[in-house]
Amino acid sequence: MSQYKNIQWYPGHMFKTVKELTKELKLVDVVLMLLDARAPMSSLNPLLMTHIQTKPVIYILNKKDLADKQQTERFLNHFKQETSMTLALNSLEPKTPKMIIQAVDVLMKDEAAKRASKGLNKKVYKVLVLGIPNVGKSTLINTLSKKKVVKTGNMPGVTKQLQWIRVAQHIDLLDSPGVLWPKFDDEKVAMHLALTGAIKDKILPLSDVVNYGLEFMKTQYPQRLLERYQMDLQEDLLKEIGMKRGALQSGGVVDEERVYHIFLNDLRTGKLGGITFDRI
Numbered sequence: 001m002s003q004y005k006n007i008q009w010y011p012g013h014m015f016k017t018v019k020e021l022t023k024e025l026k027l028v029d030v031v032l033m034l035l036d037a038r039a040p041m042s043s044l045n046p047l048l049m050t051h052i053q054t055k056p057v058i059y060i061l062n063k064k065d066l067a068d069k070q071q072t073e074r075f076l077n078h079f080k081q082e083t084s085m086t087l088a089l090n091s092l093e094p095k096t097p098k099m100i101i102q103a104v105d106v107l108m109k110d111e112a113a114k115r116a117s118k119g120l121n122k123k124v125y126k127v128l129v130l131g132i133p134n135v136g137k138s139t140l141i142n143t144l145s146k147k148k149v150v151k152t153g154n155m156p157g158v159t160k161q162l163q164w165i166r167v168a169q170h171i172d173l174l175d176s177p178g179v180l181w182p183k184f185d186d187e188k189v190a191m192h193l194a195l196t197g198a199i200k201d202k203i204l205p206l207s208d209v210v211n212y213g214l215e216f217m218k219t220q221y222p223q224r225l226l227e228r229y230q231m232d233l234q235e236d237l238l239k240e241i242g243m244k245r246g247a248l249q250s251g252g253v254v255d256e257e258r259v260y261h262i263f264l265n266d267l268r269t270g271k272l273g274g275i276t277f278d279r280i
Contacts, residue, residue, distance in 0.1 A: 210260045231244055
């Protein structure tokens with residue numbers, strides 16, 4: 001897989017987004033940095049981090065329902081810093097808006113106290129939502145605003161432009177398209193993003209992605225494979241899944257392409273349980 005180590009993936013709208021974000025940042029009070037709870041480090045865009053160094057950040061480990069609970073707890077502690085907060089959540093949960101609004105208020109409490117001491121009205125905070133593709137930004141914004149104000153989809157690249165949205169009496173959110181960085185120098189990062197669906201399936205060979213995923217599961221979560229597929233872990237995993245799930249061509253030959261999609265769907269929809277690919 002080493003030939004895929006320096007993957008280049010930087011569509012035009014992502015380049016445009018980074019340029020526009022640098023203009024909007026001067027208006028921003030707080031950054032919501034959405035991370036995929038299944039791969040918090042892999043989904044942390046170093047390109048975006050260089051632009052928001054002076055801003056208070058709320059790290060959101062999104063899709064926690066699809067992640068390994070023990071690993072999520074470790075990452076919650078890992079991201080805690082003086083000028084930041086960390087939340088693990090599922091964007092669709094009813095309690096999500098309250099959690100995020102409270103976190104913004106905590107980070108802005110000194111600013112609010114200053115304004116109150118001067119007799120000024122409460123400020124409308126400008127909150128920027130950042131993250132890589134398919135991390136759940138649009139779903140989160142729709143939950144916060146309690147209506148469908150932005151288009152969503154379980155694939156990367158749905159949001160195409162920046163837009164400000166009022167989600168609470170004192171909070172405006174700036175939605176932004178998912179942004180990846182120009183090169184993935186780390187092979188594991190590329191594979192983790194491909195497995196979680198942050199990279200379109202046509203970018204990397206599915207054979208490499210699925211074989212990596214199967215080996216990861218065999219090492220870290222072997223019982224999940226046994227429970228889902230009733231398979232022999234000492235045999236060829238692709239063939240075992242194909243036989244168990246009836247993904248066969250004429251003559252009883254396993255249809256590997258079908259197996260790729262069966263495995264990825266099971267992995268991404270939680271049918272294999274909560275899984276975290278990154279480790280600290």
